[in-house]
Amino acid sequence: MTRTDHRFEAASGDDRPTAGSAFADLVVLMDRLRSPGGCRWDGEQTHESLVRYLIEEAYEVVEAIETPGGVDRALLLEELGDVLLQVVFxxxxxxxxxxxxxxxxxxxxLNAKMVRRHPHVFEERATTDGAQTGTSDDDGLEALTRRWDEIKKVEKPDRKDPFDGIPPALPALALGEKTLNKAAKAGLALPTDAAPASPVEPVREPRTQEPGERPARQVSPESVVPGSADEAEQRMGRDLLRMVAEARDLGVDPERALRRAVREYVAQNRGNA
Incomplete structure (x- = not known):
């Protein structure tokens, strides 16, 4: 594969820059910001200081995709640009x-990795009539996923444990889903059938409710029996992991499902406080 490989050329009209030239402009812009005489703030940033912005921009892409009325394409265009800026930064x-x-x-x-992981697309194979093709009728999704995993094993031979390679900074539900997917591929038992833990009952201090006051429904850390907070956390963790396993069985993204439930709750209760 060469840099001029026709498979990666971007089509464009005569009145618009190519993807390559537009990207080159962005690289030059970033170079100007980081160079002497550029922006002091940009010049002082490090990988560590930029982490928070990369995470925020990624979630803003999610927000643009999951708007109540469907994908907000104008917002998505902007937020994808912000993520791209972080990569260049x-x-x-x-x-x-x-x-x-x-x-x-x-x-x-990246180009080399994507070509290497898609041999069914980029490696030509002979058909029965002598023609060359990069696809096969028996390349179902399951076969493609299996081949992808096999290629990754060759690329990363140091990953021996089923749970190697899971980013520990993932949000908790996504971390649980990723972990269970790895466990399933390794043939490990999932927590769906485990018995629920015994609930830890909180003890609340009696108090007089003011006239017209809404009943308190939240349990603060101070209202839990001393010594039981850790047990309550363990129980909730196991219950949540079981729900993630159930979501996996149903083909549901638990992070997206919870975000949707939160949005619906906010919509139903906005202005009621």
């Missing part, structure tokens, strides 16, 4: 290190 910071890399290294590594 991190690559520019990395380039300044003695053993660093550039955005070109990032792109070339």
């Amino acid at each position: 991190h690559a520019r910071v990395a380039e300044e290190a003695e053993d660093g890399f550039s955005i070109v290294d990032v792109i070339e590594a």
